[in-house]
Amino acid sequence: MDGRIVPLIMCGGAGTRLWPASREVHPKQFLRLFGKHSTFQDTLLRVSDRTLFERPIVITNAAYRFMVLEQLAEIALEADVLLEPVRRDSGPAIAAGAAFAQSRDEGAIMLALAADHVVRDAAAFVAACRQGLAAAADGRIVTFGVQPERAATEYGYISPGAAISGDVRAVAKFVEKPDPATAAAHIEAGYLWNSGNFMFRAGVLLDEYRKVDAQSVDAIADSVGKAGRDLGFVTLDPEAFGSAKAISIDYAVMEKTSLAAVVPVACGWSDVGSWHAVWELSAKDAQGNAAQGAAVFEDSRNCNVSTDRALVALEGVDDLVVVATQDAVLVSRQKDANGLKRLVARLKAVAPEVTESHIRVHRPWGSYQSVDNGDRHQVKRIVVKPGGRLSLQKHHHRAEHWIVVRGTAQVTVNELVKTVHENESIYIPIGAVHRLENPGKIQLELIEVQTGSYFGEDDIIRIEDDYRRG
Known part of the structure; x- marks a missing residue:
């Protein structure tokens, strides 16, 4: 390798927060919610400039492997595809990608990205990557702090600390998802949204992870060392990988390391964590209604409709989400993402098939x-x-x-x-x-x-x- 950044695309999540469109066997990162490409494809295209980015690594699971290949082929890109034998959250997934990249280049610099995020200004995001590259090369674990657009309660926050170089700052502290009043205070104090995307030298990330849980990191490295090849996929060793502790990268490394840095960026970012977020990102009529598919609105405001085939007509209602697939219909309040989470949990008990697979x-x-x-x-x-x-x-x-x-x-x-x-x-x-x-x-x-x-x-x-x- 020649010093370019190795993108690591994390593509193993189930994404039930956008039920019924997103389901266990066909999750949201593969859906075309905002145009001709899925968020997985848009993420890959965002890091496809080969003057800055290397061939990407995608980490997913066996259930999604052929969807990954199909969507890569649709945009004429190739990647190394690693298969997790079991889900172990983002910590082991990123560590596996880092160990794989390090096995080919001891000094590999990596950019870990979630496959289900939206970035409306790709150029601004790439500029932030260029800005954070020197800090990552110097041994910092760089995260991307999004300039807040509102007092969001669904995101964690970052408090920027001392300047490192240019706009890159040390991280003073990470803050959990706040209540509305606290979120407003965070914005007033100059805090940034935590996007959950990171850039780092592979060896640095593994060393910092090892300080917290050496046994898991050794198991992950062992799973990469013993990995097989099947139909072009890299199959991580099941026994070794399965012995790693399930934990997010935030808890495993970012909240404990003294090497965290942050690059502020305004790039139209969203983690698309709810149907309300989809509505925020969608084109709307004069009354604030958004539609994907056939929909008619009469005396209705700020509604969001997504339909596969059937015509959806709304009259005299405000702030509703209506999602119609061929085997399920959701009617929900716009801003109650927690309510949908509770609903899907109930559906898993009473009608699990509609949370797992489509017709x-x-x-x-x-x-x-x-x-x-x-x-x-x-x-x-x-x-x-x-x-x-x-x-x-x-x-x-x-x-x-x-x-x-x-x-x-x-x-x-x-x-x-x-x-x-x-x-x-x-x-x-x-x-x-x-x-x-x-x-x-x-x-x-x-x-x-x-x-x-x-x-x-x-x-x-x-x-x-x-x-x-x-």
């Missing part, structure tokens, strides 16, 4: 979506990416009938290999060994009609699989 289920080869269900049948819409193919498989309890509605399918049924075009269909009997693939240049879309006595995913017996699933 549309993403797979490494594409996606499928349930259309209709009955006692003896199930109908799905299946989309296969160009070049994608499902596993070679069979079922004990169901037969399948595939009708191609777009593109071209290559279908294997036992010894038969057949090309199926638009408006054509093929039947797969119970027990037949079969495979579906898309040999074409456009998406393959088909309707699958299943008939039988059981339709669970555990009735898929995989014989061969490009993606090495069980």
Whole structure:
């Protein structure tokens, strides 16, 4: 490496604060909330200037690995993708990225970024990175303190201390999320929002972490040293990584180190931690209403609508959030983020499926979506990416009938290999060994009609699989 900054993108969180759009298996960092790119993609694009930034490292988990690759490909970028075997919060995740970078360059300087944040002024953020680079090279752990736009109670604060160089200041103290009066006092005193993004020399971060919990840092380093490779992913050793203590980087290092520094920045930053934050970042009409999808407002003010397909019409209401997906509808007060947190916790107990997965289920080869269900049948819409193919498989309890509605399918049924075009269909009997693939240049879309006595995913017996699933 040549002294450029190595971005470390933390991309393993579940993001249920934006339910029902964000769910366990498809969280908010992969959603397109503000345009054609997800926040994960925007984060990568923000650090894509190769005169300043190295090839990025993305740390995520096995459930998200193919979404990461797909979204990287969409913006024509590549990264080293590390897979956490279990979630251990931001401390071990950042330490793993640092150990991986240090294994290639002892003096690596890293920029740890959350994948689900929004930065509206990317140039200002990059300028702050340039400004903090010298301090990080000199052994400081630099955080980015956002100039407050209001007396926010949902963010932690930083009190800047003595000047280090230019606008870079030592951190006098970190402050937990305040009440409204305290937040106003913090702003009056010149405090900054704590963005939770950091720049540091990899070795410095690991040394400071080791002072607090040497056992965990050694376990994380061991997990990197013993890491394997699978389909291009770096798979951290499960036993070693799993023995590390789950803790945030703030508690593990930042609140204890004497090396913390802060770069003030005004870059239109938000952690998009609630639907109210989405509303704040969205374009609005003259009455303050924001909409993503089809919405009509009459005598309504300061409302936020997000809808997948159905038209949402609001009349005579103010300060509401309405989020409509194909299997769930949320109606909530604009500013009660804690209320949504309590609601999702309750849903996990009474209807966990709506917090975990969407009707549309993403797979490494594409996606499928349930259309209709009955006692003896199930109908799905299946989309296969160009070049994608499902596993070679069979079922004990169901037969399948595939009708191609777009593109071209290559279908294997036992010894038969057949090309199926638009408006054509093929039947797969119970027990037949079969495979579906898309040999074409456009998406393959088909309707699958299943008939039988059981339709669970555990009735898929995989014989061969490009993606090495069980």
